[in-house]
Amino acid sequence: MRRLTPALLLSLAVPVLAEGPGERLVFGLLAYIVYGFVVLCLLGWSFLVTVLVRPRVELTARVLQKRPLASFFMGLLSLGWLFLALVIGDKSGGLGVILVVATFSILILCALVGLPAILVGLGRRASALWERKMSLPLEIVLGGGILFAAGGFPWLGQIMLLGLLIWSSGGAVLGFFAGDGKRSAETVVED
Numbered sequence: 244m245r246r247l248t249p250a251l252l253l254s255l256a257v258p259v260l261a262e263g264p265g266e267r268l269v270f271g272l273l274a275y276i277v278y279g280f281v282v283l284c285l286l287g288w289s290f291l292v293t294v295l296v297r298p299r300v301e302l303t304a305r306v307l308q309k310r311p312l313a314s315f316f317m318g319l320l321s322l323g324w325l326f327l328a329l330v331i332g333d334k335s336g337g338l339g340v341i342l343v344v345a346t347f348s349i350l351i352l353c354a355l356v357g358l359p360a361i362l363v364g365l366g367r368r369a370s371a372l373w374e375r376k377m378s379l380p381l382e383i384v385l386g387g388g389i390l391f392a393a394g395g396f397p398w399l400g401q402i403m404l405l406g407l408l409i410w411s412s413g414g415a416v417l418g419f420f421a422g423d424g425k426r427s428a429e430t431v432v433e434d
Contacts, residue, residue, distance in 0.1 A: 246363025278394040286387040289359035303418035304360035350412050357411025362386030
């Protein structure tokens with residue numbers, strides 16, 4: 244049964260595999276492999292960001308748990324600001340290009356701080372199913388595994404990843420304004 248479980252999970256995660264050989268099978272496998280590399284890259288960035296700014300990631304994880312809907316709407320507002328910056332940049336020339344680059348960079352940085360917080364949250368919720376506490380790196384890996392498994396469903400995984408990036412950037416923005424930064428981040432670590 245243990246040998247059958249990974250094959251069964253893979254066939255459930257990639258519905259194209261159940262259709263049999265052909266071009267769709269190859270395309271489905273390639274799409275899943277590319278998605279796996281994207282998730283692996285995001286997992287690596289999550290570890291790097293967590294090592295560099297762990298208190299900020301913990302603060303963002305707390306904000307995402309306490310205010311999930313506000314975080315998502317803040318992410319949508321941030322994305323709207325990017326589109327507004329694109330329109331301004333198109334109309335105004337040199338200064339507008341600086342605004343677009345700065346806005347895009349800030350959104351990427353917010354998503355990179357918020358994504359580890361989401362993976363930690365996913366890992367903590369999943370580890371509660373086994374009724375045991377895991378370390379922070381194992382929670383990130385478990386959250387990344389859940390994200391990878393969900394990505395096997397055509398379009399659902401990609402839409403979910405986009406939604407998580409919007410949600411994570413909104414959570415990071417709210418986490419930035421949650422307090423004066425250093426003091427708030429220290430209280431999160433002490434809890």
